[in-house]
Amino acid sequence: MTILNQPPARKLVSPLNRGAAVLLAICAFAASGAEVAGVRLEDKTQVESKELVLNGAGLRKRVVFNVYVIGLYLPERKSDPAAVLELAGPKRAAIHMLRDVGAEQFTDALIDGLRENHSEADYKALEPRVKELAGIFAEIKEAKKGMAITLDWTGSATQLTANGKPAGKPIAGEDFYRALLRIWIGDRPVQNDLKKSLLGA
Amino acid sequence: MVSEFGVRVVIILALAGSAYGAELEGVELEDRVEVDGQALELNGIALRTRLFFKVYVAGLYLPQKASSAERAIESGGAKRIVLVMMRDASAEQFCDSLDVGMEANNSEEEIGRVKPQVEALFAKIRVIGEAQKGARIVLDYSPSADATTLFVNGVPQGEPMPGGDFFRALLRIWLGERPAQADLKRMLLGQSEEGKE
Numbered sequence: 396m397t398i399l400n401q402p403p404a405r406k407l408v409s410p411l412n413r414g415a416a417v418l419l420a421i422c423a424f425a426a427s428g429a430e431v432a433g434v435r436l437e438d439k440t441q442v443e444s445k446e447l448v449l450n451g452a453g454l455r456k457r458v459v460f461n462v463y464v465i466g467l468y469l470p471e472r473k474s475d476p477a478a479v480l481e482l483a484g485p486k487r488a489a490i491h492m493l494r495d496v497g498a499e500q501f502t503d504a505l506i507d508g509l510r511e512n513h514s515e516a517d518y519k520a521l522e523p524r525v526k527e528l529a530g531i532f533a534e535i536k537e538a539k540k541g542m543a544i545t546l547d548w549t550g551s552a553t554q555l556t557a558n559g560k561p562a563g564k565p566i567a568g569e570d571f572y573r574a575l576l577r578i579w580i581g582d583r584p585v586q587n588d589l590k591k592s593l594l595g596a
Numbered sequence: 597m598v599s600e601f602g603v604r605v606v607i608i609l610a611l612a613g614s615a616y617g618a619e620l621e622g623v624e625l626e627d628r629v630e631v632d633g634q635a636l637e638l639n640g641i642a643l644r645t646r647l648f649f650k651v652y653v654a655g656l657y658l659p660q661k662a663s664s665a666e667r668a669i670e671s672g673g674a675k676r677i678v679l680v681m682m683r684d685a686s687a688e689q690f691c692d693s694l695d696v697g698m699e700a701n702n703s704e705e706e707i708g709r710v711k712p713q714v715e716a717l718f719a720k721i722r723v724i725g726e727a728q729k730g731a732r733i734v735l736d737y738s739p740s741a742d743a744t745t746l747f748v749n750g751v752p753q754g755e756p757m758p759g760g761d762f763f764r765a766l767l768r769i770w771l772g773e774r775p776a777q778a779d780l781k782r783m784l785l786g787q788s789e790e791g792k793e
Contacts, residue, residue, distance in 0.1 A: 457695045457696060457698070457699040458695050458698045458699050458707055458711060458714050459691070459695055459711070459714055459715055459718055460691075460692065460695050494692075499646075499647065500696070507700070507774070587704065
């Protein structure tokens with residue numbers, strides 16, 4: 396239920412009247428998914444044949460511009476960031492672009508988010524893999540408006556997909572995937588209200 | 597006038613060899629300007645690059661020279677930021693980079709206070725449509741009106757945007773903790789040209 400109590404961006408997909416919408420929310424949330432800034436998120440997805448549920452979703456907004464909608468999928472719902480990071484099994488961060496963002500800018504934002512949430516020493520340990528990921532973005536060139544990007548933990552590696560197709564080679568180490576998640580749900584998240592949304596708060 | 601000015605700059609550069617000059621990448625900036633009846637000095641001049649492209653030459657004018665970002669941002673009085681475009685930038689590109697810089701260098705509270713002004717600024721930029729190569733984009737803060745005026749090639753663009761908070765938030769794009777470009781910040785603060793070579 397908590398997922399429905401979000402600020403303006405989220406509403407039910409269906410154009411039913413309010414009473415019906417509330418009823419639908421009560422009766423059928425499990426099947427209804429969520430909508431954020433006009434982007435529909437399925438409430439279930441599969442990574443490596445494992446069923447994942449939508450833990451939360453929100454809008455990444457800078458000052459004026461909406462940049463993307465992101466949904467976090469987990470094997471089971473968790474509201475505590477540490478519990479999310481510790482949870483075993485596949486995970487998915489599903490990003491739906493609302494603006495064109497060049498590879499350089501995307502990579503800059505990624506590095507910023509990692510640095511904000513890690514010590515210098517921890518970041519150094521991640522850096523070779525950050526470069527691998529930056530290389531994959533560079534091949535994509537631009538995250539175009541409307542593009543669907545996922546960052547998956549498959550259970551054995553981090554795999555990026557763009558519009559449903561695997562992009563680049565898998566990147567080793569669950570510590571790297573946890574580091575990526577900290578961009579959004581770490582102690583210094585890229586956006587506070589987005590962190591809350593992803594945790595279903 | 598211009599050539600006389602140019603000669604003077606060359607002489608100053610030759611004599612002082614410091615960041616006191618007012619010419620960079622063929623763009624000349626005056627040593628002194630007047631904003632809101634107040635004489636301002638050129639605090640620093642710098643080149644904004646992106647990948648291999650030269651985007652603009654930036655100049656910062658203050659009532660008194662400041663070599664620390666905090667003083668440049670927090671001290672009172674009139675101020676000017678000037679950007680001289682080295683290439684065409686669409687309104688969307690231009691607004692996008694302001695949006696990125698504004699968010700990266702201001703707290704959520706600060707952003708909350710100035711968001712309407714940011715929206716107003718972007719609306720003005722969209723009306724202009726494109727920042728063309730050679731265009732002079734000026735943002736002046738006037739203490740008497742407690743407002744920021746956007747000028748393009750000397751022409752004021754609509755209503756001034758209110759509040760000193762807004763101008764400080766703008767300045768942080770270039771001078772904040774996470775500036776768009778570290779050497780550009782140093783240059784605007786007149787802190788030597790190291791890192792430029």
